[in-house]
Amino acid sequence: xxxxxxxxxxxxxxxxxxxxxxxxxxxxxxxxxxxxxxxxxxxxxxxxxxxxxxxxxxxxxxxxxxxxxxxxxxxxxxxxxxxxxxxxxxxxxxxxxxxxxxxxxxxxxxxxxxxxxxxxxxxxxxxxxxxxxxxxxxxxxxxxxxxxxxxxxxxxxxxxxxxxxxxxxxxxxxxxxxxxxxxxxxxxxxxxxxxxxxxxxxxxxxxxxxxxxxxxxxxxxxxxxxxxxxxxxxxxxxxxxxxxxxxxxxxxxxxxxxxxxxxxxxxxxxxxxxxx
Amino acid sequence: xxxxxxxxxxxxxxxxxxxxxxxxxxxxxxxxxxxxxxxxxxxxxxxxxxxxxxxxxxxxxxxxxxxxxxxxxxxxxxxxxxxxxxxxxxxxxxxxxxxxxxxxxxxxxxxxxxxxxxxxxxxxxxxxxxxxxxxxxxxxxxxxxxxxxxxxxxxxxxxxxxxxxxxxxxxxxxxxxxxxxxxxxxxxxxxxxxxxxxxxxxxxxxxxxxxxxxxxxxxxxxxxxxxxxxxxxxxxxxxxxxxxxxxxxxxxxxxxxxxxxxxxxxxxxxxxxxxxxxxxxxxxxxxxxxxxxxxxxxxxxxxxxxxxxx
Numbered sequence: 001x002x003x004x005x006x007x008x009x010x011x012x013x014x015x016x017x018x019x020x021x022x023x024x025x026x027x028x029x030x031x032x033x034x035x036x037x038x039x040x041x042x043x044x045x046x047x048x049x050x051x052x053x054x055x056x057x058x059x060x061x062x063x064x065x066x067x068x069x070x071x072x073x074x075x076x077x078x079x080x081x082x083x084x085x086x087x088x089x090x091x092x093x094x095x096x097x098x099x100x101x102x103x104x105x106x107x108x109x110x111x112x113x114x115x116x117x118x119x120x121x122x123x124x125x126x127x128x129x130x131x132x133x134x135x136x137x138x139x140x141x142x143x144x145x146x147x148x149x150x151x152x153x154x155x156x157x158x159x160x161x162x163x164x165x166x167x168x169x170x171x172x173x174x175x176x177x178x179x180x181x182x183x184x185x186x187x188x189x190x191x192x193x194x195x196x197x198x199x200x201x202x203x204x205x206x207x208x209x210x211x212x213x214x215x216x217x218x219x220x221x222x223x224x225x226x227x228x229x230x231x232x233x234x235x236x237x238x239x240x241x242x243x244x245x246x247x248x249x250x251x252x253x254x255x256x257x258x259x260x261x262x263x264x265x266x267x268x269x270x271x272x273x274x275x276x
Numbered sequence: 277x278x279x280x281x282x283x284x285x286x287x288x289x290x291x292x293x294x295x296x297x298x299x300x301x302x303x304x305x306x307x308x309x310x311x312x313x314x315x316x317x318x319x320x321x322x323x324x325x326x327x328x329x330x331x332x333x334x335x336x337x338x339x340x341x342x343x344x345x346x347x348x349x350x351x352x353x354x355x356x357x358x359x360x361x362x363x364x365x366x367x368x369x370x371x372x373x374x375x376x377x378x379x380x381x382x383x384x385x386x387x388x389x390x391x392x393x394x395x396x397x398x399x400x401x402x403x404x405x406x407x408x409x410x411x412x413x414x415x416x417x418x419x420x421x422x423x424x425x426x427x428x429x430x431x432x433x434x435x436x437x438x439x440x441x442x443x444x445x446x447x448x449x450x451x452x453x454x455x456x457x458x459x460x461x462x463x464x465x466x467x468x469x470x471x472x473x474x475x476x477x478x479x480x481x482x483x484x485x486x487x488x489x490x491x492x493x494x495x496x497x498x499x500x501x502x503x504x505x506x507x508x509x510x511x512x513x514x515x516x517x518x519x520x521x522x523x524x525x526x527x528x529x530x531x532x533x534x535x536x537x538x539x540x541x542x543x544x545x546x547x548x549x550x551x552x553x554x555x556x557x558x559x560x561x562x563x564x565x566x567x568x569x570x571x572x573x574x575x576x577x578x579x580x581x582x583x584x585x586x
Contacts, residue, residue, distance in 0.1 A: 011394025021460070022402045025417055028428060029409075032420070043420050045428035089315035100307035108312065115323060117572050119521045121330035121561045122545065123338070123554045128326055147322040150315055169306065179306050208410035211524050215549075226412050233416075240420065247413040254408040262401065 032244035040241035056245040063231050067223055068246070075225045078138055079206045082145035087198050090150050094157025095187050099169070115151030122215050129216065141217045145206050153198045160194040161187070196264045204254045225250040327565070334562040338555035350559035363532075363539040366451055367567060370458075370526075370540055371519035377459045378515045379508060382466025386507075387500065389467065390474045400471075404464040411461070415528030418457045419444065447537035450530050454538060458525055462518070466511045473507025474500070509579040513572065520568050541567065 034048040134140030210226035232243040337344045421428045422443035430440030443453040523542035532539035541564040548557035
C-alpha cells in the first residue's frame with residue numbers, strides 16, 4: 001500500500017503549497033474587500049474589524065456616477081462583438097486552410113505567425129483607425145481585438161480540422177450542399193468543442209484587456225471595466241478596500257465562464273492544439 | 277499552434293507542392309478561397325498595414341502637428357540613451373527568465389497533475405485561477421502583498437525573523453519581483469499545455485520501460501521528456517512571445533520604476549507615445565519587432581526541425 005501513501009503525501013503537499021501560493025492572494029483580495037477604508041489602508045493581512053462588503057459594493061457602483069455599470073455594459077458589448085466576429089472568421093480560415101492544400105497556404109501561415117509574433121505598432125494603428133473613423137469607438141476597438149486574437153484562433157481551428165475525417169464532408173457534398181452550408185451545417189457542429197475553447201479563452205482575454213482600451217478607446221464615457229480600477233488610485237491616496245472590491249466584481253464574469261466551461265477548455269486544448 | 281503541432285497531422289505543417297496526394301478538383305470548390313477574405317481584410321488593415329507604416333514613421337520626427345523625415349536619428353537616440361539600453365536588456369531578461377521558469381514549473385506541475393494524486397481536481401482548478409483575474413488586478417494585488425512594510429510577504433518573513441526587502445522599491449529587485457508575479461500568473465497555462473501533451477503519450481511505452489526495469493527517473497528522462505516535446509515547443513514560443521512583449525503587468529506594478537530600473541521596450545514605447553514623441557515610440561516598436569523576430573524565428577525553426585515522431 002506504499003503507493004497509496006505516496007499518492008496522498010504528494011497530493012497533500014501539493015495542496016499545501018497551492019494553498020499558500022495561489023489561495024492566499026485571492027483570500028487577500030476577498031478580505032480587503034470586506035474591510036472599511038481605514039482598516040484596509042494598512043495593507044496588513046488581517047481579519048476585517050467590520051464587515052462592510054455590501055456598503056463597499058454599493059460605493060464602488062456609485063463612484064463617478066455609476067461608471068462601473070457603463071463599463072460593464074461597454075465591456076460586455078466589446079467582448080461579445082469581438083469574440084463572435086473573431087471565432088466565425090477564424091473558423092472559416094482554419095477550415096479552408098486545413099481542407100484545401102494550395103500554394104497560398106505558406107503565405108497565409110506566415111501572416112498568421114506574424115500576427116502572433118509581431119508587437120502591434122500603436123501609433124500607426126491609431127492613425128489608420130482615425131482615417132477610417134473608427135478610432136475611439138467600441139466597434140473600432142472590437143475590430144482591433146479581432147485582428148490581434150485571430151492568429152491564435154486560426155491555429156487552433158486549423159489543427160483541429162485537420163484531425164476531422166473528410167467522410168462527412170464528402171457525404172454532404174454528394175447530398176448537394178454548397179460550401180457555405182457545408183461549413184455551417186457540417187463543419188461548425190464538428191468544431192463545437194474547440195469553438196467553446198476559443199470563445200472562453202478569447203472572452204477572458206478581451207474582457208481582461210487593459211492595454212488596448214487604454215490606447216484606442218480613451219475617454220471616460222467609453223471606459224471598460226479594467227479602466228475603472230484607476231478610479232480608486234490617485235497620486236495621493238489609494239482606497240484599497242474599494243479597489244479590491246472592484247477587482248472582485250470584475251473578476252466574476254471570467255470566473256463564471258471558467259467554472260462553466262472548465263472541462264471544455266481542457267478537452268478542446270487536448271484535442272486540437274497540441275497532439276502529442 | 278498548428279505549426280507547433282507534430283508532422284503527423286499532415287495538413288498542419290507547411291506543405292510543399294507536389295508532396296500531396298492529388299485531390300479531385302470538385303472537392304476544392306467546396307472550400308472556396310473567399311472564406312479567407314473577411315478575416316484577412318480586418319487583419320491586413322488593422323495589423324499588417326500599421327506594421328508596414330511603422331517602418332517608415334520610425335525614421336521621422338512625428339508629433340501631433342507634422343511629420344518630418346530624420347533618418348536614423350530616432351534609433352541613435354534610442355541606443356545612446358542609457359534608459360533605453362536598460363529597457364533593451366530588461367526585455368531580454370524578462371522574456372528569458374519568465375519562459376524558462378514557466379517551462380520547468382509547468383512541466384513539473386503537469387506531470388504532478390496527470391499522475392494519480394490526491395485532490396487532483398482541486399489542484400487543476402486552482403492552478404488556472406490566476407489566468408482569470410485581469411493583469412491589472414493581479415498587478416495591484418501583488419503591489420499590496422509586496423509592500424515593503426506591511427505587505428503580507430514581508431509580514432510572513434518577519435514572522436520567521438527575516439527582514440524582507442523592498443520587492444518593488446529596490447531598483448535591483450523590482451524587475452525580478454515582476455518576473456515572479458508573471459510566472460505565478462502564467463504557469464497555469466503552461467501546465468495545461470503540458471497536461472495535454474502528457475495525456476497523449478501512449479501508456480504502452482511506460483509499461484514496456486517498467487518491464488525493462490527502468491526507474492521512475494529514467495522513464496521521465498527517456499520517455500516523457502522527448503515525447504512531450506511538441507508541448508515544450510508551444511510553451512517556449514508562447515511564453516517568449518508574451519514575455520518579450522509584456523507591458524501591462526510592468527506598467528501597473530512599477531510603471532517601469534523605480535527610476536527606469538524595470539523599464540522594458542514595451543513600456544518605453546508607451547511612455548514615448550504618451551509624451552507625444554510618436555516617431556520615437558514607433559522606432560521603439562521597430563526595435564521590439566526586430567528583437568522578437570530575431571529570437572523567435574531561429575528558435576522556431578530549430579525546435580520544429582528537431583521534432584520527435586510518435
